[in-house]
Amino acid sequence: MTAHFIGKPQTRVDGPRKVTGDARYAADFNQAGQAYAVIVSATVGLGRVTGIDSAPVERMPGVTAVITHRNAERLPYLPHKAGIDPAVGERLHVLQDDNVRFYGQPVALVIADTLDNAERAAAALHVSYEARQPLVDPTVAQSIVPDGAMVDRSRGDADEAMARASVVIDETYNIARENHNPMEPHATIASWSGDRLTLWSKSQYLVNERAEIAAIFGLPVENVEVICPFIGGGFGTSLRTWPHVTLAALAARHIRRPVKLVLTRRQMFFTTGHRPRTFQRVKLGATPEGRLVGVAHEGTGETSRYEQFTEALTTVTDYLYSCPNVRTQYRLAQLDTSTPNHMRGPGEASGIFALESAMDELSYKLGIDPIELRRRNEPQIDEAENKPFSSRSLMQCYELGAERFGWARRTPEPGSMRDGRLFIGMGAATATYPAFHAPASARVRLLADGMVEVEAAASDMGPGTYTSMTQVAAEFLGLPLEQVRFRLGRSDYPQTPSHGGSWTMASVGSAIRAACLEAQAQAARHAVQDAGSPLSGARMDDLEWSEGRLRRRGDASAGLSYQDIVSRTRVPIEAAGSAQRDPKVAERYSMHSFGAVFAEIAIDPDIGTITVRRIVGAYGIGRVVNPLLARSQCTGGMIGGMGMALMERTVLDPRDGRSVNAHMADYLMPVNLDIPELEAHFVDEVDPHVNPLGVKGLGEIALVGTAPAIANAVFHATGKRMRTLPITIEDILTV
CATH class of the missing domain: 3.30.365.10 (Aldehyde oxidase/xanthine dehydrogenase, molybdopterin binding domain)
Structure with missing residues (x-):
């Protein structure tokens, strides 16, 4: 065999199908005689359904059926959990009882011959409730220790070490809830043939969707087929099998016809997951020379009451820097909301914002260049696991990124760089993500x-x-x-x-x-x-x-x-x-991707606007199969990190848990005019241990370090430390 293609920037083989419209997404697989289903969502945040007046709606033009908890098929919901599902708790049993657990929960399904008729009928359906006050603010919720998870880790005595440290940073960092908002909405078309079910469904995990629906309906797995040749963006929102998939299959069996169900943009804020809101405290103790002597990282993330969603919020702190005394703690705040879900860079993206912001704060307090501080704390091994890294190119990433970014042109004093009347800031941060297999x-x-x-x-x-x-x-x-x-x-x-x-x-x-x-x-x-x-x-x-x-x-x-x-x-x-992966190799090595992200921002001091001018990322990800696609992945991740840093925030009404900005007018994210010059570079890294191809993952790490790099650049521009994301105009003007 002679190598020809791995490592080459090959254009997309499926590109022609996409640009000509030949690529078919879930909602494009229309079936002969199909009906259309529309979900009716709960308008209270907690309580139970006391009445549904379906008779008038059933008489409306084109309406085929109205399904509620009163007439829905009783589904077995056999036990099933994949690695993507929360290990503790039970998924929502849709339309199986009268309980309302969160705002937007499906409480009825209207089926009609056309989408217009289904939408009109769904809007006309009157549902009455016995409502209770939901708890949706994690700042007032009592935190719990997640069940069955190793959430507290320590080595040495971090608290004693920091009590004796010459220099200490002790700060809290908050990150807003985010929703995925991919271009393609969630959609499922369901069709039964006897006891065999075919689903054309948007899914990032077809094998699990097949198994999950089989368990819900009590079917042999081989009786379910899931088809999804293309996905119009996911970011994690389609990893789990959400209630709308069950509802589409339930409706199709109820009326004995294929049924198409597509969520609205607003409904995607209710039942298809979100990045949880998090609260973190990071405490660093160091010598005057910048050597870490103690680190403590405590984090709390939100979850629903019926499931415990956990993510790797504090795990990066265990291995990223050399320190003999480290303590990490992770807790959950149970709320009357739907269950969060994995969103690009889950856990690591949130946790590293706090850690890398704290490291940046420490660098200024010590008067040490932020990159030099990281170099002085570069570990030789994974000190949490006491084993070598399969490969680790973090310092090479910083060297390459600093050169391409022009870090040497940065003056270290906050507020010292100007472009006319604009304040210029430059920030850097580390990125990392496990090399999973x-x-x-x-x-x-x-x-x-x-x-x-x-x-x-x-x-x-x-x-x-x-x-x-x-x-x-x-x-x-x-x-x-x-x-x-x-x-x-x-x-x-x-x-x-x-x-x-x-x-x-x-x-x-x-x-x-x-x-x-x-x-x-x-x-x-x-x-x-x-x-x-x-x-x-x-x-x-x-x-x-x-x-x-x-x-x-x-x-x-x-x-x-x-x-x-x-x-x-x-x-x-x-x-x-x-x-x-050979388990013996996995036991021997700690396997991660690493990167360094650099951001340059400009701030208008009069109106407080923040403009990202440049982002440069350098990554050590093992073998790069396609540099063109890899750079595209990186730039996409950087844009997601921009949204996390400066725009994205889902706001809940404390009275009922309603997402008040569940639409694209008020849920802000970067658009074309926001996108700056983006560069992605890769260090030459050979890792024979991670897998036979020598590749490491890239999709997540490209987002992970971007938000802290931008936040650190804001401090460099203004001297004002922003510890809450997203950073807004109001933050700049009022701090």
């Missing part, structure tokens, strides 16, 4: 026409999965990209983990590599066993694949192509492959 499988099929089909039950929400997996298969088979067709988006393909957590390439890519190698082995066996083959009787050890052709080692002849071999077998050659 999960068991995955793939299938390769060699066809007689020379084409190769590759299948895996993965998803593609935009990072370029179709393209990068095609590159991996073409690389290991030694074929042109045009001869490889990669297929994903079906739950009956070989099983893969969720399309989230930055492990798709590591997991699925490694499985595809294994399947390709097995396909080559099978093809070679056919060639040597075929009496009419020029390689008949050859020893397998004497053969080699090169440029997609099988020949004897050292033989300059053309050899046999895959097409030659399959044409003689007269049936396609099919091979399966799987990959999982």
Whole structure:
């Protein structure tokens, strides 16, 4: 095999389908005779439904049915939890009782022959409630220790060390709730054929959606099929199987017709997860020379009352810097809201804002350059786990990023840099994210026409999965990209983990590599066993694949192509492959991606506006399969980090828990005019331990360090420390 494609900036193989409109998303798979369902959402934040006047609505034009807890099928809701689901608690049993647990919970479903008729009928349905006051403010909620989780960790005695420290930073940091808001809304089309169910559904985890719906309806898993070839943005919101999927299937069985259900933008704020609001305290103790002697990091995140959502809020602090005395603590505030969910960089993005803001504060208090402070506290090993990193290029990232950003031009004093009347600030922060890996499988099929089909039950929400997996298969088979067709988006393909957590390439890519190698082995066996083959009787050890052709080692002849071999077998050659991390390797090494993010901002002192001028990121992510796609991932993450730092905030009405800005007019996020010059660079990093491809995840880490870099730049510009996100005009003008 000769490498040709891994490491090359290949454009998207699915690009033409997307720009021509040929790519079909969940809501595009319209079925003959389908009806339309619209959810009626609770208008109280806590209580129970006391009455639903459905008779007038059922007589409205085109209405097929109104489903409520009174006439809904009783579903078994068999136990089922995937790794993406909260380990403690039970998912919402939709339309199974009269309880209202949060504002926006589905309390009825209206089905009609057209979407217009369904929407009019849903708006006309009168629901009465016995309402109680919900608790939706985590600042007044009593915090609890999450069940069954190792949430408190320590080494040494952090409190004693900081009591004796020469310099101490002790501050609190708050981050607002965020909603994912991808371009494509959640959508499901459900169709039954007897006791078999097909779902065309937006999902980042098809295998789990299949298993979850099978458990809810008490079906064999093989009786459910989930199809999702394209996703119009996810960011984690489609990792879990939310109630609307169950409702679509329930409605289709109720009326015995296919049913299409698409959430409105407002409904997506209620029932499809969110980044939890968090409160953190970070205390750092250091010597005058800038060596950390003690670190304490305490964090609290919100969750619902019926499930305990946890994320890695404080785990980064355990390993990021060298310190003999570290204490971390994580708590939950239970609220009368829907359950939060993983959102790009879950936990790490929030936790590192607090830690990296505190490190920046320490650098100014000590009079040490922020990068130099981090260099002085660079660990040699993961001190929390007492084992080496499989690779760690953080300082190389800082060196590369500082050079490309022009950090040397920064003057250290806050408020010292100007551009006319504008205040200029430059900030830096560390990014990191675990190099996850999960068991995955793939299938390769060699066809007689020379084409190769590759299948895996993965998803593609935009990072370029179709393209990068095609590159991996073409690389290991030694074929042109045009001869490889990669297929994903079906739950009956070989099983893969969720399309989230930055492990798709590591997991699925490694499985595809294994399947390709097995396909080559099978093809070679056919060639040597075929009496009419020029390689008949050859020893397998004497053969080699090169440029997609099988020949004897050292033989300059053309050899046999895959097409030659399959044409003689007269049936396609099919091979399966799987990959999982060796547990012994996982026990031996600490595996993470690292990066350094630099931001330059400008502040108008008269009106308080903050403009991000530049962001430069440098990352150590092992082998880069496609630099073009990787840079696109990074710039997308940076934009998400801008939103976290300066714009995104979901505001709840304390009276009922309603999201008062559940629409795109008041839920602010970066748009084209906000996007500055963005650069992403990659250090050369070889990591033979993480997986057979040597790749680390990228999607999450690109967001993780951006918000603290911007916040640190705001302090450099103004001398005013912002410890609450998002940073607003009012913050600049009133502090």
